[in-house]
Amino acid sequence: MRGIDLEEKLFLNRFGRRFTTGLIASMSFLLVYTIIGLLDAWPSGVTYEEGVYGWCESFSSGLILEPVNTLTNLAFVVVGLAILDRTDQQKNSDLNGFTKGGVIPVVYASAVIAIGLGSFAMHGTRTYLGSFLDWGGMLIFILFPVLYRLREYIGWSDEIFVRNHILLSIMILAIEFYRNSDDIIGIGEGLRRFGFFTDFVWAECIGLWMIFELRIYLERTSYGSGERVFILSAAPITLALLTFSSSFPWTLVALCATFVIFSILVNEVTPPSIYRPTQKWFVMGTSSFIIGMLIWPFGKADSEFCVPDSIFQIHGLWHILCAFATWCFYLHFVSERTRGSTESE
Numbered sequence: 001m002r003g004i005d006l007e008e009k010l011f012l013n014r015f016g017r018r019f020t021t022g023l024i025a026s027m028s029f030l031l032v033y034t035i036i037g038l039l040d041a042w043p044s045g046v047t048y049e050e051g052v053y054g055w056c057e058s059f060s061s062g063l064i065l066e067p068v069n070t071l072t073n074l075a076f077v078v079v080g081l082a083i084l085d086r087t088d089q090q091k092n093s094d095l096n097g098f099t100k101g102g103v104i105p106v107v108y109a110s111a112v113i114a115i116g117l118g119s120f121a122m123h124g125t126r127t128y129l130g131s132f133l134d135w136g137g138m139l140i141f142i143l144f145p146v147l148y149r150l151r152e153y154i155g156w157s158d159e160i161f162v163r164n165h166i167l168l169s170i171m172i173l174a175i176e177f178y179r180n181s182d183d184i185i186g187i188g189e190g191l192r193r194f195g196f197f198t199d200f201v202w203a204e205c206i207g208l209w210m211i212f213e214l215r216i217y218l219e220r221t222s223y224g225s226g227e228r229v230f231i232l233s234a235a236p237i238t239l240a241l242l243t244f245s246s247s248f249p250w251t252l253v254a255l256c257a258t259f260v261i262f263s264i265l266v267n268e269v270t271p272p273s274i275y276r277p278t279q280k281w282f283v284m285g286t287s288s289f290i291i292g293m294l295i296w297p298f299g300k301a302d303s304e305f306c307v308p309d310s311i312f313q314i315h316g317l318w319h320i321l322c323a324f325a326t327w328c329f330y331l332h333f334v335s336e337r338t339r340g341s342t343e344s345e
Contacts, residue, residue, distance in 0.1 A: 016088025018106055019081060022113060026077050029117050033124065037063040043129050055123070055315040056301050058308035063124070070123040072316035075323035076116025083109035083330050096274075097148070098334040102158050104148070107165065108333070111141040112326045119319065135176060135198055140169050142205040145329065149212035152272035172201060200251050203244050207236030207259045213282065216271045225267060232263035243293040275337040285328030292321035 015023075036042055057066045064070045083105060092101035098108070118137030122130035143165055151161045176198070211232050218228050236259045244252055298305045299314030306314075 015085060018084040018088050018109075022081050022084045022109060026081070026113055026117065030120075033121060034063060037125070042125050042127050054301055055313070056299055056303065056306040056308055057123075057313050057315070059126075065126050066123040068311060068313040068316045069319070070120055072313075072319040073116040073120040073123070075320050076119070076326065077113050079323050079327045079330075080109040080111075080113035080116070082327070083112065094338070096333065096336045096338050097151070097158065098330075098336075100158075103162055104158060105330075105334070107162060108144055108148075108330060111137070111144050112323075112330075114140050115326070116319075116323070132173075132177065136169075136173055138202060139172055139176075140165075141326070142202055142209075143168055143172075145209045146205050146212070148333070149209065152274070153212070153269060199244065200255065203240055203255055204258060207240065207255070208262060210236045210239070211259070211262055211266050212271075215266050215269075216274055217276075217279075219271050229260075229263050229267050232267060233260045239290070239293075243290075243296075273338070276332075277335060277337065281328045281332035281335060285325040285332060288321045288325040288328065292318045292325070295321075 055066070055069055057069050059065055060067055087098075087101075087105040087109070090099065090101075093099045097104040114137035116137070118130075118133040118135070121127075122134035124130065147161060147165050147168070150156070156164070214232050214235060215228070218231060223231065237256045240252065240255050240259070244255065295314055296318050297303065299316075299318055300306065301308075303314075
């Protein structure tokens with residue numbers, strides 16, 4: 001027993017409790033995934049029949065139905081664990097929310113891991129449950145930067161931030177669950193007619209995050225109020241026009257309209273006093289994500305670039321680009337300096 005305790009202490013001294021907890025949680029998820037697969041106990045509802053899937057890769061037998069599109073999601077898990085390890089090793093300071101040794105970097109890293117494991121389940125099983133887990137991971141992640149920035153604008157404590165992140169995630173996921181549940185007839189069909197979930201919520205959060213980020217940057221410029229509103233709204237609208245697609249045309253109009261409204265509102269608020277030694281990580285993360293969004297349509301089954309049996313899958317590349325973006329955004333957040341902080345990294 002003493003030998004085991006010594007090995008445990010040596011492991012924790014090297015990696016830290018946050019990393020260890022994240023690793024155990026990730027491995028536990030994969031273990032449960034494997035057990036359910038071996039027992040053939042995944043829910044019977046599948047998103048696609050056998051053959052070529054919507055993301056190009058051919059159907060395979062076994063525990064992982066889309067090997068490349070599934071395994072590339074482990075890039076998110078690696079990034080999340082790297083963030084936890086870096087948080088364990090860093091010297092705590094009051095530079096920003098990520099360097100204080102609190103819960104914020106843990107929530108961010110957990111959200112990144114959730115993206116990977118959720119998408120792993122979707123591509124690995126092709127079930128509606130897997131798709132729900134995929135959307136859940138994406139939602140938990142994209143809510144983070146929006147609420148983190150809102151926290152700094154409003155002045156939330158870490159506890160209030162975490163509470164609101166959890167409550168909003170649960171609320172939206174509950175609506176999405178009922179929207180796709182065969183047990184709740186009527187509500188599900190009604191929400192489908194509006195078509196505002198998943199893609200719309202995802203795009204809305206990205207746009208709000210861009211507006212918050214740009215407002216902080218524009219505070220140091222000489223632009224007038226009207227010019228700031230134009231820049232704040234033009235950036236997310238341009239991204240939406242380039243990447244957003246929906247079978248409900250009016251949703252794009254609604255999306256752009258909300259960006260204009262939020263830009264006007266955010267423009268009237270004094271942004272948090274944040275100093276950024278560099279913008280390169282935000283630029284690199286945004287560029288990686290935009291490149292991923294631009295190639296994303298070419299990874300679908302109806303694309304001329306689709307090669308179902310190839311080991312190279314464009315959708316798998318999309319996963320890697322997005323995982324890299326989450327790492328860049330972490331470095332962006334952790335490099336910020338709150339005005340008045342007395343320490344330097």
